[in-house]
Amino acid sequence: MTNRTFVLTCLTPLLIFSLAFLAFPLMRLFLASVEGDNGWAVYLDIIRKPRYINTLVLTVLVSLATTFAALAVSTTAGMFLVRNKFRGRNILLSILTLPLAFPGVVIGFLIILLGGRQGLINQITPGHVVFAYSVLGLFLGYLYFSIPRVLLTVMAAAEKLDPALEEAARTLGANPFRVVVDVILPGLMPSLIASGAIAFATAMGAFGTAFTLATNIDVIPMVIYTEFTLSANIAMAAALSIVLGIVTWILLLIARSLSGTTVAAGG
Amino acid sequence: MxxxxxxxxxxxxxxxxxxxxxxxxxxxxxxxxxxxxxxxxxxxxxxxxxxxxxxxxxxxxxxxxxxxxxxxxxxxxxxxxxxxxxxxxxxxxxxxxxxxxxxxxxxxxxxxxxxxxxxxxxxxxxxxxxxxxxxxxxxxxxxxxxxxxxxxxxxxxxxxxxxxxxxxxxxxxxxxxxxxxxxxxxxxxxxxxxxxxxxxxxxxxxxxxxxxxxxxxxxxxxxxxxxxxFVASFVGSAMHLAGEINGSKLKLKGGEVSLPADGTGCEAFVRAENIQINKNGSLSGYVDTVTFLGTHYRVGISGVISEPITSIFSGNKVPKLGEKIRLTIETQSILLLPSKA
CATH class of the missing domain: 3.40.50.300 (P-loop containing nucleotide triphosphate hydrolases)
Structure with missing residues (x-):
C-alpha cells in the first residue's frame, strides 16, 4: 500500500461520517424546506411574519445575553478559583460544574422551583414575583447551564497565564484594573471566545429548558417543535432549522475571526 | 538613587x-x-x-x-x-x-x-x-x-x-x-x-x-x-585541602605544604590556577583527566587529598593520563578560612 492510498484509506471514516451525518441530512432538510406549498417563499415568510422574525431576534438576544453573562461570571469566578487554594475548593468546583450533568428539563424545573408561582422567591418576598416563565427565567436557565462550560475552559487558560506578566505590568505602574484589561483579558481572550461560542451555540439550540419554561414566550427551537408536531408544517420547521443553523454559524464565524485577530496580535 | x-x-x-x-x-x-x-x-x-x-x-x-x-x-x-x-x-x-x-x-x-x-x-x-x-x-x-x-x-x-x-x-x-x-x-x-x-x-x-x-x-x-x-568555594571554586595541620605545615595524603602565617581560620583552600605541575614539587599525585580548553589544559589529579583536585596547566609538555606527577602550591596562594559554624 503506498503512502497516498494509506492516507486516503484513513480519510474514509471521515468521509462516511461527513456524508451520513452532515451532508445528507442537511441536504434533505434544505430540500424539505422548499418542497412545501409556498416553495422558496417560506424563507420570505420568516422575515415577513412577526411571529418568526421576532422569535428569531429574541432567541439571538437571549443567547447573546447568556453568553456575555456567563463569560463575566465564569471569568471572575474562574480567576478566583485558580489563584486561591482553600479548603473545600474542589467541592465548590464540583458543585459549580454540576449543571453539566443535568438535562435541560431539569434546569427548567429548577428555575420554576426558584421563580415560579410556588417558587422560593415568590414565597419569601411580599407581592407577586414570578419570573420563571419570562425571558428572565429563560435567561437564568441558560446561564445556569452555560456557566460550567465556560468556567472549565477559562480555568484551564487562567492556570497557564504567566504571573510574571501581571507583575511586569504592575512594576510599570499599572493599577489592578489596568492589569486585568491589559494582561489578564488578552491572555484569556482565545479561551473566552472559544467557550463563549460554545455557550452561544448551546443557548441558541437549547430545547429542554425552553420547553419547560417558555409558555408565554417563544424561542426558535420551540417554534420549530410546534410547527413540526402541531401544525405539521414541515417546510416551515425545516426552513427555521436552516435559518437557526445559518445565524448561529455566522455569529460563530464572526467570533472566530475576532479570535483570529487577537491571536495574531498576540503572536 | x-x-x-x-x-x-x-x-x-x-x-x-x-x-x-x-x-x-x-x-x-x-x-x-x-x-x-x-x-x-x-x-x-x-x-x-x-x-x-x-x-x-x-x-x-x-x-x-x-x-x-x-x-x-x-x-x-x-x-x-x-x-x-x-x-x-x-x-x-x-x-x-x-x-x-x-x-x-x-x-x-x-x-x-x-x-x-x-x-x-x-x-x-x-x-x-x-x-x-x-x-x-x-x-x-x-x-x-x-x-x-x-x-x-x-x-x-x-x-x-x-x-x-x-x-x-x-x-x-x-x-x-x-x-x-x-x-x-x-x-x-x-x-x-x-x-x-x-x-x-x-x-x-x-x-x-x-x-x-x-x-x-x-x-x-x-x-x-x-x-x-562558602564564599571561597562559590566564587572561583576554591578547593578544600583537607589534611593534618602541624605547626606551619599541612600534611596531605600526597605530601606536605607550608601554610601562610596570616589567615582567619584553619581550613586551607586553594584555587586551580595556584596548583602548578612541577617536577620538583613537594606533592605527588596521578593524572586522572586532561581537558583541553584552548588557552590552557585543565588537569584532574588524584592522590593529593582524598578528593580529586584540579590544576590549570598551560605548558607544552602535556601530562599523560595515569602518569605520576609532582605539584607545588605557593604558600601565599593558600587561603586559611574559618571552618563552617
Missing amino acids: TLNLTTTAKTFGDGTKALLPTNLKVNTGEIVSLLGPSGCGKTTLLRIIAGLETPDPGGKIWFDSDDVTDLPVERRQVGMVFQSYALFPNMSVRANIGYGLKMKKLPKADIEARVSEVLEMCQLNDYAQRAITALSGGQRQRVALARAIAPRPRLLLLDEPLSALDAALRETLRDELAILLRKFNITAIFVTHDQNEAMAIADRVAVMSHGEIVQSGTPEELYRKPNST
Missing part, C-alpha cells in the same frame, strides 16, 4: 525563613549583584525591593529618604527585568516599551519620543514594529530591558536576566548588558547564580547563602579575600 534596607526579613506562610534580617545599602549609580545558589533568598530579596513581596514586620526599605516599605509596587517606580522577560505578547515591541510611559499618562508625543530614544539606546530600531514572538532570545532580553528603563525608574532590578539564553549568546549579552547598564547610569541590582555574570556586570557583589548576605565586596575582594569557606 540610594537604596537602603534595614533588618528586612521574609518568612513565608509555611514558616520557611526565605530571608533572614538583612541590611543592604546600594549607592547612587552602583550596580550590585546578588549572587548565590538557588534557594538562597536572592530572588526573594529582589522581590521585596520591588514591592512584589511584603517583608516581615520590622523591615524597612528606603529609596533615598523615602520610606517605601508600604508603597505598592505600581507606585515604587522600579524597573524590573524578569527571568522569563514577561513581555506582553499582545503588544508590539514599541507598545511594550511605551507601556510604562502610558501608565504615567504622559502626552503621546512625549511617549513616542522617549520610546524612540530607548529603542535607539538598546539598538532595537529595526524591530520596533515587530510582534514579540518574532524576536530572538537576545532581542527579547533587550526589549525587556528597554521596557524597564523607559519610564526612567528610580531603581532597576534584574532577575537572572541571562539565564533564559543559550550558553554562547549568554557570554556576548553579558558584556552587552554591562555596557548598557553603565550607559543608563542607573542604580541597579541584579540577581544571578552565575559568578562569571556577577563579576562581569557588577561593581559590587553580595554573596548570599541560606537567606543571608554572607559577604559583600568588589569581585576582586571576594576572590582574593573570601571570609568563609
Whole structure:
C-alpha cells in the first residue's frame, strides 16, 4: 500500500461520517424546506411574519445575553478559583460544574422551583414575583447551564497565564484594573471566545429548558417543535432549522475571526 | 538613587525563613549583584525591593529618604527585568516599551519620543514594529530591558536576566548588558547564580547563602579575600585541602605544604590556577583527566587529598593520563578560612 492510498484509506471514516451525518441530512432538510406549498417563499415568510422574525431576534438576544453573562461570571469566578487554594475548593468546583450533568428539563424545573408561582422567591418576598416563565427565567436557565462550560475552559487558560506578566505590568505602574484589561483579558481572550461560542451555540439550540419554561414566550427551537408536531408544517420547521443553523454559524464565524485577530496580535 | 534596607526579613506562610534580617545599602549609580545558589533568598530579596513581596514586620526599605516599605509596587517606580522577560505578547515591541510611559499618562508625543530614544539606546530600531514572538532570545532580553528603563525608574532590578539564553549568546549579552547598564547610569541590582555574570556586570557583589548576605565586596575582594569557606568555594571554586595541620605545615595524603602565617581560620583552600605541575614539587599525585580548553589544559589529579583536585596547566609538555606527577602550591596562594559554624 503506498503512502497516498494509506492516507486516503484513513480519510474514509471521515468521509462516511461527513456524508451520513452532515451532508445528507442537511441536504434533505434544505430540500424539505422548499418542497412545501409556498416553495422558496417560506424563507420570505420568516422575515415577513412577526411571529418568526421576532422569535428569531429574541432567541439571538437571549443567547447573546447568556453568553456575555456567563463569560463575566465564569471569568471572575474562574480567576478566583485558580489563584486561591482553600479548603473545600474542589467541592465548590464540583458543585459549580454540576449543571453539566443535568438535562435541560431539569434546569427548567429548577428555575420554576426558584421563580415560579410556588417558587422560593415568590414565597419569601411580599407581592407577586414570578419570573420563571419570562425571558428572565429563560435567561437564568441558560446561564445556569452555560456557566460550567465556560468556567472549565477559562480555568484551564487562567492556570497557564504567566504571573510574571501581571507583575511586569504592575512594576510599570499599572493599577489592578489596568492589569486585568491589559494582561489578564488578552491572555484569556482565545479561551473566552472559544467557550463563549460554545455557550452561544448551546443557548441558541437549547430545547429542554425552553420547553419547560417558555409558555408565554417563544424561542426558535420551540417554534420549530410546534410547527413540526402541531401544525405539521414541515417546510416551515425545516426552513427555521436552516435559518437557526445559518445565524448561529455566522455569529460563530464572526467570533472566530475576532479570535483570529487577537491571536495574531498576540503572536 | 540610594537604596537602603534595614533588618528586612521574609518568612513565608509555611514558616520557611526565605530571608533572614538583612541590611543592604546600594549607592547612587552602583550596580550590585546578588549572587548565590538557588534557594538562597536572592530572588526573594529582589522581590521585596520591588514591592512584589511584603517583608516581615520590622523591615524597612528606603529609596533615598523615602520610606517605601508600604508603597505598592505600581507606585515604587522600579524597573524590573524578569527571568522569563514577561513581555506582553499582545503588544508590539514599541507598545511594550511605551507601556510604562502610558501608565504615567504622559502626552503621546512625549511617549513616542522617549520610546524612540530607548529603542535607539538598546539598538532595537529595526524591530520596533515587530510582534514579540518574532524576536530572538537576545532581542527579547533587550526589549525587556528597554521596557524597564523607559519610564526612567528610580531603581532597576534584574532577575537572572541571562539565564533564559543559550550558553554562547549568554557570554556576548553579558558584556552587552554591562555596557548598557553603565550607559543608563542607573542604580541597579541584579540577581544571578552565575559568578562569571556577577563579576562581569557588577561593581559590587553580595554573596548570599541560606537567606543571608554572607559577604559583600568588589569581585576582586571576594576572590582574593573570601571570609568563609562558602564564599571561597562559590566564587572561583576554591578547593578544600583537607589534611593534618602541624605547626606551619599541612600534611596531605600526597605530601606536605607550608601554610601562610596570616589567615582567619584553619581550613586551607586553594584555587586551580595556584596548583602548578612541577617536577620538583613537594606533592605527588596521578593524572586522572586532561581537558583541553584552548588557552590552557585543565588537569584532574588524584592522590593529593582524598578528593580529586584540579590544576590549570598551560605548558607544552602535556601530562599523560595515569602518569605520576609532582605539584607545588605557593604558600601565599593558600587561603586559611574559618571552618563552617
